[in-house]
Amino acid sequence: MGRVFAFTDLHGRKDVFDKVIDFLNPDDKIYNLGDTCDRGPHGIPALAEMIADPRFINLMGNHDSFIIEAMPAIWERSTLNSTGQLWVNGNGGAPTLNELFGYTIDDQKYLVEQISKFPKEVKYLNKNNQMIIMEHAGYTPFDIPHRSHDPLWDREHFYDDWGSNTDQAKNTFLVHGHTPVQYLEFHYGYNGQDTSKRTAKEYKLKMAYENITWMPHIIRYCDGHKFDLDMGCVSSGITALLDLDTFDEYYISSEGLENIIKNER
Numbered sequence: 001m002g003r004v005f006a007f008t009d010l011h012g013r014k015d016v017f018d019k020v021i022d023f024l025n026p027d028d029k030i031y032n033l034g035d036t037c038d039r040g041p042h043g044i045p046a047l048a049e050m051i052a053d054p055r056f057i058n059l060m061g062n063h064d065s066f067i068i069e070a071m072p073a074i075w076e077r078s079t080l081n082s083t084g085q086l087w088v089n090g091n092g093g094a095p096t097l098n099e100l101f102g103y104t105i106d107d108q109k110y111l112v113e114q115i116s117k118f119p120k121e122v123k124y125l126n127k128n129n130q131m132i133i134m135e136h137a138g139y140t141p142f143d144i145p146h147r148s149h150d151p152l153w154d155r156e157h158f159y160d161d162w163g164s165n166t167d168q169a170k171n172t173f174l175v176h177g178h179t180p181v182q183y184l185e186f187h188y189g190y191n192g193q194d195t196s197k198r199t200a201k202e203y204k205l206k207m208a209y210e211n212i213t214w215m216p217h218i219i220r221y222c223d224g225h226k227f228d229l230d231m232g233c234v235s236s237g238i239t240a241l242l243d244l245d246t247f248d249e250y251y252i253s254s255e256g257l258e259n260i261i262k263n264e265r
Contacts, residue, residue, distance in 0.1 A: 012040020034061020
């Protein structure tokens, strides 16, 4: 087997996805942590390609769940239910819905059926015998094991400590998306990678996107055990691939490979 990567939250940027395909080798594997669709204009073709490509293991994201919850009501009544209204009017679902209307009903149902099979969590034991837990939103498996969490929406875990020094905990890592690194960096106060800061600064989300000198990057936090991979791709035009064996970082735009950051740990 070749390289093993994770990436997430393309949100319709098929132009970036096409460069990811160019970057991959035939024997690579890549975990897609969800939210391929919505906000941007071409999520459904990218998602359909990932479903058909055996190199991809697709996970459920909150925007994926909107599709499978809203579409049956549209088929039955040709109208949006409350979930559909929230999806289209509040979460950028209009471009995806319009794309789906370009498919036959049978093809729509096939795509929704495939999306409904996406798992909410997967694990990968890497070449260094490290356990990599992946889900869309993230959580802290060792700090508060009794606390329930929503794998598609949770943001309560950002200030957690990893909470354990056992050998198992030391060799376990959590990789997620859902929250753009711009938001994690500016709103929650994680300034740079590998920081242990826990106090949020008084920044607004829009400042992250308006600060054009700030390039999105993978944020490694929570004592180095968590990785946020969401680059805000729909706005930044950048996606990040994390090598799950080496933790090397690859940044890809619509122009192709932009940068490689080698793991020095």
